[in-house]
Amino acid sequence: MKFRIFPREFRDKCFTASCMFSVCLMVFILVVVLFPMMARGLKAVFFQGTNEFREMQLVVFGHGDAERIQRENGEIEEARAFVYEAANRFRRGIDTEHLADEVRGAYRDYGSYLRAAGISGERYSAQRARAKDLRDALLDAFESRDKEYVQSRLQCVLQSRADPDFGGTPIEAYFETAESYSRIAASVDLSRREQYAEAFGEVREALHKLFGPGPGEPAPALTMDQYGATRWDAVERELHRLLWSEDWVETEPGRPMVKETRARREFFAGTELEPVFDYVETNLEKLFQPRFTFYWRYFMDGSTDGHYFGGCGPEILGTLALTFFSMLFAIPLGIISAAFLVECTGDNIAVRVIRTCINTLAGVPSIVFGLFGMAFFVLFLFPVIGEFGHGTLGIFSAEAADKLTKPNILAASLTLGLLVLPVIIRASEEAIRAVPINYKEAALALGAGQFRSFMTVILPAAAPGIFTGIILSLSRAAGETAPILFTGAIAFGPVPDSILEPTRALSYGSYDIAVGDRLAMLVPHKQYGMVMTLVALVLTLNIIAIWIRSRSSRKLRGL
Amino acid sequence: MKKLLSAGIVVLLISLVFVVAAPREGTLLLEGSTTVGPISDAFAEAFQKMYPKVSITVNKTGSGNGAAALVDGRCDIAMMSRFMKDKEYKTAVTGAKPFLPVAHAIAMDGVCVIVYPSNPVKALTREQVRGIYTGKIKNWKDLGGPSQAIVPISRDTSSGTYETFEGLVMNGEKMAANVEYVNSNPQAHSRVKSTTGAIGYVGLGFLDSSVKALEIDKIMPTRSSIAKGVYPISRPLFLFTNGYPELGTLVHEFCTFYLTEEGQEIIEAKGFVPVTAY
Numbered sequence: 001m002k003f004r005i006f007p008r009e010f011r012d013k014c015f016t017a018s019c020m021f022s023v024c025l026m027v028f029i030l031v032v033v034l035f036p037m038m039a040r041g042l043k044a045v046f047f048q049g050t051n052e053f054r055e056m057q058l059v060v061f062g063h064g065d066a067e068r069i070q071r072e073n074g075e076i077e078e079a080r081a082f083v084y085e086a087a088n089r090f091r092r093g094i095d096t097e098h099l100a101d102e103v104r105g106a107y108r109d110y111g112s113y114l115r116a117a118g119i120s121g122e123r124y125s126a127q128r129a130r131a132k133d134l135r136d137a138l139l140d141a142f143e144s145r146d147k148e149y150v151q152s153r154l155q156c157v158l159q160s161r162a163d164p165d166f167g168g169t170p171i172e173a174y175f176e177t178a179e180s181y182s183r184i185a186a187s188v189d190l191s192r193r194e195q196y197a198e199a200f201g202e203v204r205e206a207l208h209k210l211f212g213p214g215p216g217e218p219a220p221a222l223t224m225d226q227y228g229a230t231r232w233d234a235v236e237r238e239l240h241r242l243l244w245s246e247d248w249v250e251t252e253p254g255r256p257m258v259k260e261t262r263a264r265r266e267f268f269a270g271t272e273l274e275p276v277f278d279y280v281e282t283n284l285e286k287l288f289q290p291r292f293t294f295y296w297r298y299f300m301d302g303s304t305d306g307h308y309f310g311g312c313g314p315e316i317l318g319t320l321a322l323t324f325f326s327m328l329f330a331i332p333l334g335i336i337s338a339a340f341l342v343e344c345t346g347d348n349i350a351v352r353v354i355r356t357c358i359n360t361l362a363g364v365p366s367i368v369f370g371l372f373g374m375a376f377f378v379l380f381l382f383p384v385i386g387e388f389g390h391g392t393l394g395i396f397s398a399e400a401a402d403k404l405t406k407p408n409i410l411a412a413s414l415t416l417g418l419l420v421l422p423v424i425i426r427a428s429e430e431a432i433r434a435v436p437i438n439y440k441e442a443a444l445a446l447g448a449g450q451f452r453s454f455m456t457v458i459l460p461a462a463a464p465g466i467f468t469g470i471i472l473s474l475s476r477a478a479g480e481t482a483p484i485l486f487t488g489a490i491a492f493g494p495v496p497d498s499i500l501e502p503t504r505a506l507s508y509g510s511y512d513i514a515v516g517d518r519l520a521m522l523v524p525h526k527q528y529g530m531v532m533t534l535v536a537l538v539l540t541l542n543i544i545a546i547w548i549r550s551r552s553s554r555k556l557r558g559l
Numbered sequence: 560m561k562k563l564l565s566a567g568i569v570v571l572l573i574s575l576v577f578v579v580a581a582p583r584e585g586t587l588l589l590e591g592s593t594t595v596g597p598i599s600d601a602f603a604e605a606f607q608k609m610y611p612k613v614s615i616t617v618n619k620t621g622s623g624n625g626a627a628a629l630v631d632g633r634c635d636i637a638m639m640s641r642f643m644k645d646k647e648y649k650t651a652v653t654g655a656k657p658f659l660p661v662a663h664a665i666a667m668d669g670v671c672v673i674v675y676p677s678n679p680v681k682a683l684t685r686e687q688v689r690g691i692y693t694g695k696i697k698n699w700k701d702l703g704g705p706s707q708a709i710v711p712i713s714r715d716t717s718s719g720t721y722e723t724f725e726g727l728v729m730n731g732e733k734m735a736a737n738v739e740y741v742n743s744n745p746q747a748h749s750r751v752k753s754t755t756g757a758i759g760y761v762g763l764g765f766l767d768s769s770v771k772a773l774e775i776d777k778i779m780p781t782r783s784s785i786a787k788g789v790y791p792i793s794r795p796l797f798l799f800t801n802g803y804p805e806l807g808t809l810v811h812e813f814c815t816f817y818l819t820e821e822g823q824e825i826i827e828a829k830g831f832v833p834v835t836a837y
Contacts, residue, residue, distance in 0.1 A: 220824070221601075221605070221828055222601055222825060222829070223604070246768065248677060250679055253679070254700075254703065255679065255705055256677040256678065256679065256704075257677045257678070259676075259677070305597070305601045305604045306597055306600055374633075378633060379631055379633070405632060405633070406632075406633055406634070485620060486620065489618070490616040491596060491600065491617050491618055491619050492599075492603055492604075492616065492617040493603070493614065493615060493617060494607070494614040501616075502618070514743065514745070515742060515743035515745070515746075518597075518745065518764050518830055520745055521748070
């Protein structure tokens with residue numbers, strides 16, 4: 001007896017264990033995959049925003065307290081002035097071409113100044129000749145790498161400082177230039193000028209990434225380059241790039257190279273730039289005024305190109321519109337087809353074939369629907385309708401007829417509707433079939449017709465089951481990319497104002513960020529943010545649908 | 560029943576409002592290459608700033624689909640990272656609505672061969688790269704590097720970048736079975752960034768400090784070498800239109816925007832090389 005029970009018990013336990021294992025696996029996958037994704041996505045909404053972020057929001061999207069931002073910017077500009085001044089002074093030592101241009105310009109100005117002052121003849125030539133000597137001395141100093149020679153040439157210039165002939169003339173600027181350059185030449189190793197110039201280029205780039213374009217710099221063409229680091233994590237990343245330089249150096253031929261990280265502070269030691277690094281590092285908070293930001297407008301704002309700034313408002317709207325119109329098409333059609341299959345036909349070969357077709361349709365890959373939608377709706381049906389409506393009937397405008405020939409929301413929702421139709425039909429069919437036959441019999445006995453008994457008795461009773469199908473297909477319609485790829489989804493464009501225009505969508509937007517641009521590598525939080533939004537949206541739609549279902553089923557039970 | 564009816568009427572009204580809403584002035588639909596797409600995105604943004612009433616939509620589905628869409632009349636401008644094939648030209652010329660596609664080369668792009676930054680190899684010839692991708696060269700040791708297996712990474716065969724690489728480097732030879740295929744430039748970049756023995760190819764805009772670009776045939780991929788077309792794996796990026804656009808139209812302005820200073824700045828900021836070396 002005992003021997004017979006044991007294997008049975010063992011089998012049962014195995015079965016229970018494997019069930020538990022698969023449930024645990026599901027939960028584990030949810031936690032491991034979905035949770036980090038959602039957590040990263042939330043970073044698009046909750047983060048430490050800097051003043052750059054607030055300014056960008058104000059300028060690009062028109063949100064925020066303008067006065068407060070202006071006040072903040074005043075403080076921040078003051079704090080940043082030190083950095084820019086030091087960088088400028090350093091640059092004068094490196095970028096001598098720029099200095100030489102200035103000096104030449106001052107010389108030319110001096111000529112016109114003399115003429116304007118009414119000096120001519122010999123005195124004019126003599127004074128110009130002396131100015132020319134000074135100019136050439138300065139130019140020599142800029143060109144040379146020899147410290148002593150530079151200083152001697154600069155001294156030549158500075159000796160003429162007391163000369164009353166030059167007081168108040170454009171030449172006066174020479175003395176200031178000579179003095180500052182003499183200071184620079186004392187601190188900068190002139191023979192390393194090229195190295196400095198290269199390293200300074202990197203520093204300037206890092207400063208641009210941190211602070212945005214400096215004062216007096218022209219605004220860059222792209223919005224993304226017009227602002228500095230808008231988030232605290234970006235600030236920290238760029239700060240690292242400012243403070244440390246990374247190089248790959250060869251140790252011996254044929255071996256992998258080794259990464260060498262060096263502090264820029266040491267590289268620029270002794271120069272005007274040296275204090276900048278400490279200054280930025282210690283005053284980081286003052287330079288950015290980071291504040292915890294709840295960017296709820298992420299769900300409403302549009303975005304700049306490549307989704308670099310802004311949110312996913314148009315995408316959410318588009319996804320909702322696509323889902324709404326596809327459901328509008330699929331739900332009535334699905335229920336009617338199911339009703340026909342259950343109520344109006346028997347079980348003959350034709351019905352069986354139809355049922356098999358529907359089942360097969362449910363398993364067809366979504367890209368097939370996308371291609372079908374493009375070929376049938378966009379290329380064939382809509383142009384014909386547009387032509388007929390515009391040319392023959394005259395009820396459409398030429399513009400509407402033209403829009404019908406291009407991808408649009410209507411075509412995309414119809415394609416999505418076709419995609420989910422089989423699911424709805426199957427679910428509705430099962431639900432209607434599950435309604436006890438005596439419900440219908442009772443209705444018929446009371447004198448109701450077939451239509452009336454279906455609408456008032458069977459349909460309400462089947463509603464919960466039908467809703468299950470709708471919930472499933474709703475999520476699918478909201479999340480599909482392939483069917484809308486060719487029929488109505490776009491990567492960039494305005495918010496549509498009719499269903500005859502294409503729209504952005506969350507699913508296609510996530511794909512676009514992932515494959516399109518190098519920007520995706522710079523703003524991963526936007527990518528995760530969009531995925532998070534899509535998951536959250538589908539969840540919300542589901543919760544609403546489940547709520548409606550539970551209400552309808554409660555009504556049915558007479559509660 | 561009444562509820563259902565009223566709900567139906569409300570829904571109908573909503574859709575009617577959507578349909579009847581006023582039309583906008585000037586629309587432009589672009590379709591095609593994922594490489595050219597970002598430029599068009601930025602151009603579109605600049606246009607929207609200039610003309611708030613104009614609406615420009617960009618869809619990135621690949622060069623091939625761009626050509627097909629232009630032929631079908633599904634878009635106004637096709638973005639392509641390669642020239643139209645003879646076959647595509649033929650369908651355009653002999654189709655239901657025959658027209659002659661016109662190319663506008665708006666920017667240059669270089670396909671840069673990249674390796675992990677610790678790799679001491681600095682330069683390769685095209686034959687060597689071909690050798691790697693056909694499986695003849697399997698170890699970095701043979702190229703003057705450390706003894707390490709080469710992990711070749713390629714773009715998927717439907718991308719324009721692949722076609723450029725195949726045409727200019729592979730000379731019609733087939734890639735070996737050990738080549739790994741990835742779907743996009745960012746993916747190729749991140750795969751090389753994280754694999755010490757990897758070699759891959761991406762557009763110029765994807766170069767940064769986490770990967771190292773190699774000299775090909777002794778020429779480094781830089782803005783000037785690509786603009787001049789000296790760099791051996793350079794390619795122009797195109798916009799294709801239905802005939803030459805009528806002067807003064809939106810299409811015409813869009814297709815010539817790359818000639819303006821702003822257009823060139825945008826192209827450069829997006830990591831490509833303007834054709835007009837300003």
